[in-house]
Structures are given as C-alpha cells and as structure tokens.
Amino acid sequence: MPDLSSLRHKVGTALTGFLDAKDHAAPGTELLYLTTTLRGLLSGGKRLRSLLCVYGWQAAGSTGDVTAAIRAAASLELFQVFALVHDDVMDDSDVRRGQPSAHRALAAAYTDSGGPRGRAEAHGLGAAVLLGDLALVWSDELLHTVGVTPDRLAQVLPLVAEMRSEVMYGQLLDLQTTGRLTGDVDTALHVIRYKTAKYTVERPLHIGAALAGAAPPVLDACTAFGIPLGEAFQLRDDLLGVFGDPAKTGKPVLDDLREGKATVLMALAVQRASPAELSTLRGLVGRSDLTEEQAADIRAILDSTGARQTVEKMITTRRNAAFAALDEAPFPAAAADGLRQIARAATARHA
Amino acid sequence: MPDLSSLRHKVGTALTGFLDAKDHAAPGTELLYLTTTLRGLLSGGKRLRSLLCVYGWQAAGSTGDVTAAIRAAASLELFQVFALVHDDVMDDSDVRRGQPSAHRALAAAYTDSGGPRGRAEAHGLGAAVLLGDLALVWSDELLHTVGVTPDRLAQVLPLVAEMRSEVMYGQLLDLQTTGRLTGDVDTALHVIRYKTAKYTVERPLHIGAALAGAAPPVLDACTAFGIPLGEAFQLRDDLLGVFGDPAKTGKPVLDDLREGKATVLMALAVQRASPAELSTLRGLVGRSDLTEEQAADIRAILDSTGARQTVEKMITTRRNAAFAALDEAPFPAAAADGLRQIARAATARHA
Numbered sequence: 001m002p003d004l005s006s007l008r009h010k011v012g013t014a015l016t017g018f019l020d021a022k023d024h025a026a027p028g029t030e031l032l033y034l035t036t037t038l039r040g041l042l043s044g045g046k047r048l049r050s051l052l053c054v055y056g057w058q059a060a061g062s063t064g065d066v067t068a069a070i071r072a073a074a075s076l077e078l079f080q081v082f083a084l085v086h087d088d089v090m091d092d093s094d095v096r097r098g099q100p101s102a103h104r105a106l107a108a109a110y111t112d113s114g115g116p117r118g119r120a121e122a123h124g125l126g127a128a129v130l131l132g133d134l135a136l137v138w139s140d141e142l143l144h145t146v147g148v149t150p151d152r153l154a155q156v157l158p159l160v161a162e163m164r165s166e167v168m169y170g171q172l173l174d175l176q177t178t179g180r181l182t183g184d185v186d187t188a189l190h191v192i193r194y195k196t197a198k199y200t201v202e203r204p205l206h207i208g209a210a211l212a213g214a215a216p217p218v219l220d221a222c223t224a225f226g227i228p229l230g231e232a233f234q235l236r237d238d239l240l241g242v243f244g245d246p247a248k249t250g251k252p253v254l255d256d257l258r259e260g261k262a263t264v265l266m267a268l269a270v271q272r273a274s275p276a277e278l279s280t281l282r283g284l285v286g287r288s289d290l291t292e293e294q295a296a297d298i299r300a301i302l303d304s305t306g307a308r309q310t311v312e313k314m315i316t317t318r319r320n321a322a323f324a325a326l327d328e329a330p331f332p333a334a335a336a337d338g339l340r341q342i343a344r345a346a347t348a349r350h351a
Numbered sequence: 352m353p354d355l356s357s358l359r360h361k362v363g364t365a366l367t368g369f370l371d372a373k374d375h376a377a378p379g380t381e382l383l384y385l386t387t388t389l390r391g392l393l394s395g396g397k398r399l400r401s402l403l404c405v406y407g408w409q410a411a412g413s414t415g416d417v418t419a420a421i422r423a424a425a426s427l428e429l430f431q432v433f434a435l436v437h438d439d440v441m442d443d444s445d446v447r448r449g450q451p452s453a454h455r456a457l458a459a460a461y462t463d464s465g466g467p468r469g470r471a472e473a474h475g476l477g478a479a480v481l482l483g484d485l486a487l488v489w490s491d492e493l494l495h496t497v498g499v500t501p502d503r504l505a506q507v508l509p510l511v512a513e514m515r516s517e518v519m520y521g522q523l524l525d526l527q528t529t530g531r532l533t534g535d536v537d538t539a540l541h542v543i544r545y546k547t548a549k550y551t552v553e554r555p556l557h558i559g560a561a562l563a564g565a566a567p568p569v570l571d572a573c574t575a576f577g578i579p580l581g582e583a584f585q586l587r588d589d590l591l592g593v594f595g596d597p598a599k600t601g602k603p604v605l606d607d608l609r610e611g612k613a614t615v616l617m618a619l620a621v622q623r624a625s626p627a628e629l630s631t632l633r634g635l636v637g638r639s640d641l642t643e644e645q646a647a648d649i650r651a652i653l654d655s656t657g658a659r660q661t662v663e664k665m666i667t668t669r670r671n672a673a674f675a676a677l678d679e680a681p682f683p684a685a686a687a688d689g690l691r692q693i694a695r696a697a698t699a700r701h702a
C-alpha cells in the first residue's frame with residue numbers, strides 16, 4: 001500500500017497520462033482549450049474520493065497491484081471535476097479551489113483569443129457546460145479501462161450508476177431548496193445524505209471494494225462507516241462555508257449566504273431565532289449583494305441561537321459513529337487505520 | 352425484424368419502462384420534476400439513431416431477439432436528449448421539437464410552483480444542466496443493462512466512448528466557430544463530420560453492429576455508408592434551419608441566423624458574395640434581434656450566390672456515395688434495404 005502522498009502522486013500521474021492521450025488523439029488542437037482548463041481544475045482538490053476508493057479496495061482484503069484502484073480513483077476525480085464545474089455554473093460561482101471557476105476562466109480565454117466581449121459570458125457558460133460533460137464521459141472511459149476483467153467491471157458499474165444518480169438527486173434537492181429560508185432540518189439532512197454522504201464517502205469506498213471483488217458484509221461495513229462520516233464532512237463544510245477562512249478554503253466566505261444555501265446550520269438557526277432575529281435572517285440570507293457587515297450579523301445569529309454549537313455536536317456524534325463502525329468492520333487493520341485517519345482529518349479540517 | 356412504427360413503439364416502451372423504474376426507486380417525489388420534462392422531450396424526435404442502431408445490429412447478421420438492440424437504441428435516445436438539452440442551454444434557444452426548450456420549461460415550472468420570479472431564469476438554467484446530466488448518466492445505465500454478456504458489452508463500450516468524445520469535440524468546434532462569419536468551408540465540413548456524421552449515423556450503426564458481435568468489415572462498411580449520409584443529413588438540416596417551415600421543423604427559422612451558425616451554406620455565400628452582399632451579411636448574421644425582413648435579405652444572398660444550390664448538390668453527391676457504399680456492403684439484403692430507405696428520407700426531408 002503506497003503512503004498518502006505517493007498515492008496522490010499516482011492518481012495525478014494516471015490523470016495526466018489519460019489527458020495526454022486525449023490531446024494526442026484529437027483531430028486538431030482545439031481540444032487543448034478545454035483540457036488546459038481541466039488540468040488546472042484537476043491539479044487542486046484534496047483527493048478524498050481517491051483515498052477512499054483505494055482504502056475500499058484494501059478494505060476488501062486486496063494487497064497486490066494497486067493500479068486498477070488508482071485508475072478508478074482517477075476516474076472519480078474526473079467525475080468530481082464534472083460535478084464542480086456544473087455546480088459552479090448552476091450557482092454562478094466566481095471562484096473554485098482558489099482560482100476563477102471554469103465558466104469565468106473560459107469567458108476570459110474567449111476574449112483573450114479575440115472573441116467579442118459581448119458574447120464572452122454566454123460563451124464561457126456554454127464552454128463550461130461542455131467541459132463538465134467531457135469530464136463526465138471521460139471519467140467513464142477511464143473507469144472502463146482500469147484493467148479488470150469484464151465480469152469484475154460488471155460488478156462495479158451498478159455501484160457507479162447508483163453514485164451518479166444519487167449525487168444528481170442531491171443536486172436537484174439542493175437546487176430546489178436553495179433560496180428558500182426554512183427551519184426544516186430533516187430536509188437539509190436528506191440533501192446532504194445524497195449530495196455528499198453517499199457520493200463523497202460511501203460510494204468511493206464501495207467502488208474500490210467492488211473492484212477487489214468485495215463480499216456484501218464488506219460493502220455493508222463501508223456504508224456503516226461512510227454515511228455518518230460523509231454527513232459529518234458536509235456539516236463541517238457548511239460551517240467552513242460561513243465561518244471559514246477563504247485563504248484556506250479557496251471559496252469566498254459569502255457565497256453560501258448570498259445563495260441562501262439551505263444548510264442544517266441555517267435551518268437550526270431559523271427554528272430557534274427570536275422574531276427579531278428571524279426578520280434579520282429573512283432580510284439578509286440569499287441577498288446577492290450581501291456585505292461583509294451583513295454577513296457578520298447573520299453569523300452572530302448562528303452563534304446566539306446555538307445553531308453553530310449544535311452542528312459541532314452533530315459532527316462529533318457522527319464522527320464517533322464512524323469510528324464505532326470501523327471497530328466492528330471486517331477490514332484488515334491497515335485499511336481501518338487509514339480510514340480512521342481520514343475520518344479525523346475530514347471532520348476537523350480548516351479547508 | 353419489426354417494421355418501423357413497431358420499432359419506434361418498442362423504443363418508446365423501453366424508455367418509459369426505464370423512467371418508471373427510476374421514478375419508483377427515487378427516495379422522494381422531487382425527481383418527477385425532472386423526469387416529467389424528460390418524458391416530454393423523449394416523446395418527440397425522429398428516432399433516427401434508434402433505427403440506425405437496430406439496422407446496424409441487423410447488418411451484422413443478427414435475426415433473433417431484438418431486445419438488446421432496442422434497449423441500446425433507447426439509450427441513444429436518452430443520450431440525444433442530453434445533447435439537445437445542453438445544446439439549447441449553450442445556444443440559449445427558446446424552442447425544441449415544437450415545445451419550450453428544457454431550461455425555459457423548467458424556469459416556468461419554478462415560478463408556477465411559487466419560486467420567486469427573479470430567480471426563475473437562473474433556476475431553469477441550473478435545472479436544465481442537471482436534467483441533461485441525468486439523461487447522460489441514465490443513457491449509460493440503460494446501455495450497461497441491455498442484456499448482453501460482459502464480454503460483448505466490453506466490445507461495445509469503446510465505440511460508445513468514441514461517439515461521446517466525438518460529439519463533444521464537434522460541439523466545441525461549433526461553439527468556437529459560431530458568431531464568427533467566415534468563408535472557411537473546410538472547417539464547417541469538419542464540424543459537421545464530428546457533430547453529426549459520426550455521432551448521428553456512423554456510431555449508432557457501429558454500436559448496433561458491435562452488440563451483434565460484428566467483424567471489422569461490417570464496421571468499415573457502416574463507416575463508408577454512415578459518414579457521407581451523416582454529412583448529407585446535416586447539410587439538409589442547415590438548409591432547413593434557414594429555409595425550412597417552422598411548423599414542420601419545430602425550430603424557429605431565425606435561430607441559426609441569429610446565432611450566426613458557421614454552416615457550410617454560409618461559408619459558401621461568404622466566399623462568393625459581392626462586396627455589397629458581404630457587407631449585408633456582416634451587418635445581419637449573428638444579430639440576436641434579426642427581423643423576418645432582414646432574414647429575407649440574407650436568404651436572397653444565399654440564393655443569388657448559388658450557395659443554396661451548391662449545398663443541394665453536395666447533399667446529392669453524398670447521398671449517392673452512401674447508396675454506392677450500401678451496394679458494396681456485406682450486409683443482409685433486409686438491412687441494406689432499410690438503410691436505403693433511411694438515406695432517402697433523411698436527405699429529402701422537410702422536418
């Protein structure tokens with residue numbers, strides 16, 4: 001089993017090799033326009049799904065050549081870039097991973113190449129939709145060529161199909177709830193289960209495990225660990241989205257509040273707010289021109305209502321449930337140790 | 352081999368069955384919001400790719416149970432809806448198949464359900480991107496479950512991967528050339544080769560043939576027939592996009608001119624235009640507020656330069672090349688006859 005930094009490096013090498021082959025095989029040079037942006041997006045990121053995929057493979061008892069798991073992990077990174085690029089289009093976000101979001105970068109590239117300024121925004125949007133589409137179909141192609149037998153691949157594909165339907169269902173819920181301020185904590189939890197817990201944690205583990213031919217008890221243990229950890233991960237993300245340091249997260253700290261993301265954090269605050277506080281929230285959350293001062297007023301309410309502290313407790317509860325699931329899991333010790341490390345890092349992170 | 356209308360019906364049934372299962376399996380009713388729109392989009396269309404897929408299967412000598420080819424055909428229809436929905440987002444088109452385009456329909460559904468009017472357009476766009484994504488991953492899922500062995504499926508998947516990369520490459524070229532008026536006929540032909548000839552004709556034939564375990568000579572013959580036919584199909588489409596009857600095509604007849612689509616038709620006109628005509632084209636093509644009178648001025652130039660007649664000749668040349676390829680092809684007579692019918696209809700159509 002390679003250590004973490006060597007594993008990250010191997011995933012990066014698999015991605016670079018795949019994109020090099022694509023650039024090389026293209027009938028012209030036009031594709032570079034998209035692959036250059038794609039390479040930039042792929043160079044960032046925590047590689048969390050990659051690590052989970054490889055640990056899933058190891059959790060199923062595999063110890064041999066890790067190449068297929070690495071390639072599957074790289075495929076998940078491509079899928080994640082697809083999801084981010086389209087998510088930024090949907091949310092009209094300016095920044096991703098500390099850099100301009102894909103549609104902004106592609107709009108700028110268009111005017112730089114002499115395209116009329118008046119069409120730049122529309123062009124950037126169209127090109128970003130296309131870039132996301134390409135990342136999605138290429139993630140598939142990389143997965144289909146990881147180097148396992150067709151029979152083994154046939155065991156993996158249904159899990160990938162589940163993952164993809166789930167994250168899109170989560171995105172749909174997100175889209176439908178964003179901008180409508182409510183105290184509905186259950187719905188907010190339902191959204192993060194699909195948008196994050198299954199997509200970011202459970203399914204990468206499942207896919208790695210299935211690549212190694214895992215039996216049902218191993219897949220079940222991945223679920224028992226993955227769902228609470230994934231929920232904790234997203235709850236931490238929601239806190240960072242409001243209280244985090246943009247220099248560390250690479251995302252502007254006002255985006256979630258300006259969009260009016262229907263987080264658990266916000267739902268708890270709405271439930272508990274005094275009439276005056278509720279009126280402040282209603283007036284400010286979701287304003288696209290929200291100022292830093294107004295954001296500070298919202299943060300004060302998230303604190304005074306105890307919503308922030310409750311979310312911290314929810315994270316701890318879920319992290320502990322994930323640890324407990326690991327203690328019961330039929331995983332080799334090395335895999336369980338690695339997953340314990342990830343659980344610690346993912347729930348206590350600052351970025 | 353079922354006749355054409357029964358074949359269309361079987362493809363429709365496969366699609367309905369698949370979506371019913373998706374609606375049924377969803378954790379909530381939210382998904383209906385997207386699947387209802389998706390069903391509407393899937394109910395239209397000529398089913399050209401479906402027919403080609405099933406004829407490809409038959410061209411490879413298959414005569415037995417056609418179920419797998421029908422399911423693969425249905426998967427191509429889902430893929431096509433993905434492509435249309437994202438294409439309409441990229442072009443900001445209002446109408447598709449005679450109905451509001453997906454992003455317009457979803458924006459209207461949002462305000463109908465009480466969503467704030469100011470967010471409707473952004474919501475419609477986001478929901479349409481997501482709807483396209485869902486159609487894409489579901490097309491994959493349907494393909495993976497057509498009911499052939501993993502080994503046979505492994506022969507089909509690389510062709511599907513090629514098809515998807517090719518159509519996206521074509522879309523990229525389209526995006527880069529739209530709005531820039533040039534006399535570059537070669538580039539315009541290059542775009543339609545990727546955007547249409549390979550995607551709409553060659554690859555559906557290949558996929559059907561590969562499902563039946565076709566040998567290389569059969570695949571080569573599909574290419575020899577498919578590329579010229581596909582080019583002729585798109586050239587006809589370009590003529591209909593400017594001279595067609597919107598009541599028959601289901602697309603507003605000013606869209607291509609307003610977007611400034613870089614068609615072969617327009618490139619020929621630019622090459623041959625007098626200075627006065629060229630100045631008229633430069634002033635009008637690509638204007639988003641183009642009037643019917645201004646469009647008539649453009650059409651007059653497409654006629655007076657002989658561009659329209661040249662495109663008609665190019666269609667005839669390519670249709671004849673497709674017929675000649677069929678005469679040489681190692682296909683059973685029934686498949687060749689069916690393909691001959693399709694070639695006739697696709698190049699002489701009014702919609």
